[in-house]
Amino acid sequence: MKVDFRNTEIRITAGSAAQFPADDRPQIILSGRSNVGKSSLINTLTERKSLARVSSSPGKTVTVNFYDVDGAFWLVDPPGYGFAKRPGVQQMLFSQLTDSFLTRGANGSKRLVLQLIDAKVGITDNDGIMLDWLRQTGTPFFIAATKSDKLNKTALASAMNNISAAGKTIPFSALTKTGKEEIRHEILSFTGDARC
Numbered sequence: 001m002k003v004d005f006r007n008t009e010i011r012i013t014a015g016s017a018a019q020f021p022a023d024d025r026p027q028i029i030l031s032g033r034s035n036v037g038k039s040s041l042i043n044t045l046t047e048r049k050s051l052a053r054v055s056s057s058p059g060k061t062v063t064v065n066f067y068d069v070d071g072a073f074w075l076v077d078p079p080g081y082g083f084a085k086r087p088g089v090q091q092m093l094f095s096q097l098t099d100s101f102l103t104r105g106a107n108g109s110k111r112l113v114l115q116l117i118d119a120k121v122g123i124t125d126n127d128g129i130m131l132d133w134l135r136q137t138g139t140p141f142f143i144a145a146t147k148s149d150k151l152n153k154t155a156l157a158s159a160m161n162n163i164s165a166a167g168k169t170i171p172f173s174a175l176t177k178t179g180k181e182e183i184r185h186e187i188l189s190f191t192g193d194a195r196c
């Protein structure tokens with residue numbers, strides 16, 4: 001089946017794990033700190049201007065959004081982590097949601113984590129914790145180095161060198177669309193669907 005990334009709709013906004021989809025479609029889980037560019041990446045992959053809300057004040061989202069991509073798989077947008085100013089209760093809810101989400105495997109669906117790392121900021125402490133967790137649990141993942149347009153060629157090469165030591169890394173920019181096709185391809189080789 002050919003997958004049309006543009007045929008994407010938000011189907012579920014979950015405030016608890018009970019609301020997560022129960023079907024066995026593959027789930028592509030976006031992971032990264034708040035403000036890393038998750039919403040922008042969703043909009044770029046789906047060629048939709050405002051499917052996911054791009055935020056100027058990071059850390060607001062405490063729900064898990066499930067995007068149905070052409071009936072083929074779920075693109076999953078959990079809350080971003082590592083936002084220091086998040087109030088204590090929100091921080092707790094956030095980690096509960098994320099933990100139960102990432103560790104839950106009851107429906108047996110395949111899961112691939114797309115770890116977003118800001119190309120300019122590099123691997124933060126929280127990114128490091130997440131990457132360790134992914135390796136320890138044997139969860140399949142690849143990395144998108146976001147906002148790559150902010151770096152010149154030399155700085156980007158150096159950032160790519162550092163980040164890719166942690167795993168397969170695709171440089172990405174929502175501004176220039178660099179990496180869009182590579183990320184789509186990586187997702188589809190995991191889900192087993194034909195290229196769009």
Ligand SMILES: Nc1nc2c(ncn2[C@@H]2O[C@H](COP(=O)(O)OP(=O)(O)O)[C@@H](O)[C@H]2O)c(=O)[nH]1
Nearest residue numbers: 034035036037038039040054055147173174175
């Ligand atoms: N220069 C540049 N800015 C970006 C890019 N992607 C996101 N941003 C900006 O980074 C901020 C956070 O983006 P958003 O997608 O809401 O991040 P999220 O919090 O991870 O969902 C916004 O101001 C975006 O305009 C990019 O590829 N290049």
Ligand SMILES: [Mg+2]
Nearest residue numbers: 038039053055
């Ligand atoms: Mg967002």
